Amino acid sequence: MGKFPNKIAIILFYAVICSCAFASWNQGQKITASDGATGDNFGMAVSLSGDYLMIGTPYDVNSGKTCGTVYVYKYNAGTWAKHSILVSSDSANNDRFGSAVCVKGNQAIVGSYYKGSQKGQAYIFTFSSTTSKWLQTAILSAPSPTNYDQFGFSVAIDGDYAMAGTPQDDENASNSGSVFVYKKNLSGVWSYSAICTASDYELSAYFGCAIAMADPYAVIGARNADYSGIAAGGGAYVFKRSGSSWSQLARLSVSGIAMNDHFGKSAAISSNGQYIVVGSPDDSNGSGLVRDGSAYVYKLVGSTWVQVQKLRAKDAASYDHFGSAVAIDGNTIAISAPRDSDTDGGTRAVYIFTLSGSTWVQTQKIIVLIGTLGSGVSIDDDLIAIGAYLDDTKGSDAGAAYIYNDCPADITGDCMVNMLDLKVLAEQWLSAPSIPSADIYPIGGDNWVGFKDFAELAGYWGQY
Numbered sequence: 001m002g003k004f005p006n007k008i009a010i011i012l013f014y015a016v017i018c019s020c021a022f023a024s025w026n027q028g029q030k031i032t033a034s035d036g037a038t039g040d041n042f043g044m045a046v047s048l049s050g051d052y053l054m055i056g057t058p059y060d061v062n063s064g065k066t067c068g069t070v071y072v073y074k075y076n077a078g079t080w081a082k083h084s085i086l087v088s089s090d091s092a093n094n095d096r097f098g099s100a101v102c103v104k105g106n107q108a109i110v111g112s113y114y115k116g117s118q119k120g121q122a123y124i125f126t127f128s129s130t131t132s133k134w135l136q137t138a139i140l141s142a143p144s145p146t147n148y149d150q151f152g153f154s155v156a157i158d159g160d161y162a163m164a165g166t167p168q169d170d171e172n173a174s175n176s177g178s179v180f181v182y183k184k185n186l187s188g189v190w191s192y193s194a195i196c197t198a199s200d201y202e203l204s205a206y207f208g209c210a211i212a213m214a215d216p217y218a219v220i221g222a223r224n225a226d227y228s229g230i231a232a233g234g235g236a237y238v239f240k241r242s243g244s245s246w247s248q249l250a251r252l253s254v255s256g257i258a259m260n261d262h263f264g265k266s267a268a269i270s271s272n273g274q275y276i277v278v279g280s281p282d283d284s285n286g287s288g289l290v291r292d293g294s295a296y297v298y299k300l301v302g303s304t305w306v307q308v309q310k311l312r313a314k315d316a317a318s319y320d321h322f323g324s325a326v327a328i329d330g331n332t333i334a335i336s337a338p339r340d341s342d343t344d345g346g347t348r349a350v351y352i353f354t355l356s357g358s359t360w361v362q363t364q365k366i367i368v369l370i371g372t373l374g375s376g377v378s379i380d381d382d383l384i385a386i387g388a389y390l391d392d393t394k395g396s397d398a399g400a401a402y403i404y405n406d407c408p409a410d411i412t413g414d415c416m417v418n419m420l421d422l423k424v425l426a427e428q429w430l431s432a433p434s435i436p437s438a439d440i441y442p443i444g445g446d447n448w449v450g451f452k453d454f455a456e457l458a459g460y461w462g463q464y
Contacts, residue, residue, distance in 0.1 A: 024408035024440065025352055025364055025384060029080050031401045033057065033071055036394030042071065043387030043399040048380040049103045051075040052083070052127075055387070055401050056098030056110070056376070062087050068097035070110050072134055078414030080403060088112060088123050089136055097123070100155045100165075108134065109162050111152030120151030122164045124190055138190040140164055140182055151180065154221075156213035160184040161193075161241070163218060165208030171197055177207030179220055181246055194246050196239050198222060205235065210267040210279075216241035217249075217273045221264030227257050234263030236278045238305055250305050252278065254296055263296070268326045268333075274300050277311075277333055279323030285312060293322030295335050297360055309360050313337060313351050322351065329379035331355040332406075336377050336386070350377060350386050366404060382406045408440040409460035417460045425449060425457055 031053075033042045037060075045056030051074055058068040062085075070086040086108075088097050092115070100111030106127040113120040124138040140162065142151045146169070154165030162182045169178040176197070183193035196218070198207050202225060210221030218239045227233030236252045254263055257280070266279035276298040283294040293316075297309040311333070313322050322337040333353040352364040368388060376387035384404040391400035411421040425438040428449040432439075439445035441456040 025404040025406050028403040028405050032394050036398040038395035040398045041389040043389040043401045045101045046376040046378050046385040046387045047101045047103045048378040048385045054101050054103045056101045058096040058099040065093050067091035067095045070098045102155050102157050109155045109157040111155045113150040113153040117147040118150050119145040122152040154211045156211040158213045158215040163211050165211045167206035167209040172201040173203045175204040176201045179208045199248050212267045212269040214269045214271050214273040219267045219269050219276050221267045223262040223265040232260045233257040236264040266326045268328045270328050277326045277328050279326045281321040281323040290318040292316040292320045295323040325377045327377040327379045334377045409457040411436050411438050417463050
């Protein structure tokens with residue numbers, strides 16, 4: 001007891017002399033379905049908004065049908081607890097409901113692209129403050145549903161607009177792809193509003209394989225589109241709303257693209273519409289690297305989208321497929337490399353980039369030793385959700401999701417820096433870290449828990 005005040009003095013001293021240039025994202029909670037089972041693929045899609053997290057589970061069994069579900073978690077008292085399970089009102093076998101999900105505020109849209117011989121559908125859910133439940137309020141489908149169009153392969157929602165990607169739609173050519181737009185009226189009723197297609201449409205472009213929206217802007221990926229004659233180099237298109245009409249603003253220019261890069265397989269846009277990130281997971285970046293992957297960042301300058309940076313992993317390796325999923329919020333970009341293999345041969349990774357001045361800098365690599373990490377990635381403020389749909393905790397490929405927060409001193413992951421964190425740090429004092437790790441300084445750790453880690457904790461004390 002007598003030594004404790006001395007430790008506090010040391011903490012305060014180091015808190016003054018130590019600082020961290022960038023936020024460090026620490027693993028908080030690992031989430032698995034309470035009834036998880038083999039092959040569920042829980043975590044195939046993830047989406048965060050405020051106190052709610054939605055996790056797509058496209059092969060989940062409900063009422064005897066392998067229709068797919070979405071698990072909803074709510075943050076409460078430092079823990080993400082299961083709130084409910086969303087199921088479509090017309091569920092059937094092999095719908096793959098939950099293969100795509102987007103929640104924003106009190107609205108969510110869920111894709112079910114295999115529904116009805118792959119015609120596909122999407123479902124809108126609205127949170128009711130009266131019942132505290134997420135209620136299905138609309139079923140969306142293409143104006144002329146056709147087998148194998150895969151409506152709902154990708155989805156997005158923002159305010160009064162919702163989008164459903166239909167990458168195998170034959171609107172202009174076989175599998176050229178399209179995105180259908182729906183608008184909510186003052187009575188809360190959703191109806192078809194518009195269709196977006198590429199001005200330079202082509203055969204098997206798969207336009208609509210990825211969508212991100214920050215009204216009035218939307219970015220749409222076409223992973224198999226040719227680029228200036230380069231086969232399957234890929235494409236990404238920016239659309240802008242004027243009134244209730246959506247028109248193509250630009251096809252994003254990209255430098256150094258090559259055959260089969262699949263630029264546009266993933267896409268994200270910042271909430272203020274100022275930055276776009278587009279993944280190119282099959283990009284081969286030379287020096288013997290094959291399909292290590294990349295992502296491109298664009299900034300809105302005046303009325304033009306300008307490529308400002310190409311992002312790659314510092315430790316890039318062949319077949320990492322960096323860029324398979326991307327997310328952006330504020331000054332943070334998260335990019336998955338679901339095939340990343342570190343020295344142990346089993347690591348999967350998500351890379352964090354932080355805006356420093358006008359440059360995006362890699363500041364962290366999040367790794368896990370099981371499952372495919374980064375099947376879905378979502379950022380909301382100071383939280384990142386990462387899907388790991390091949391996690392085996394609940395059975396082979398049952399799946400899991402991880403929550404990371406950007407407070408490095410939140411060792412226990414309860415989103416509060418308190419005595420529980422101090423207790424863990426004290427238990428690991430002057431030794432190598434264990435799980436959960438108290439090795440919180442510097443970013444990424446130095447495999448030792450000591451004075452600087454104490455100082456970092458003191459600097460964040462009481463925050464949540």
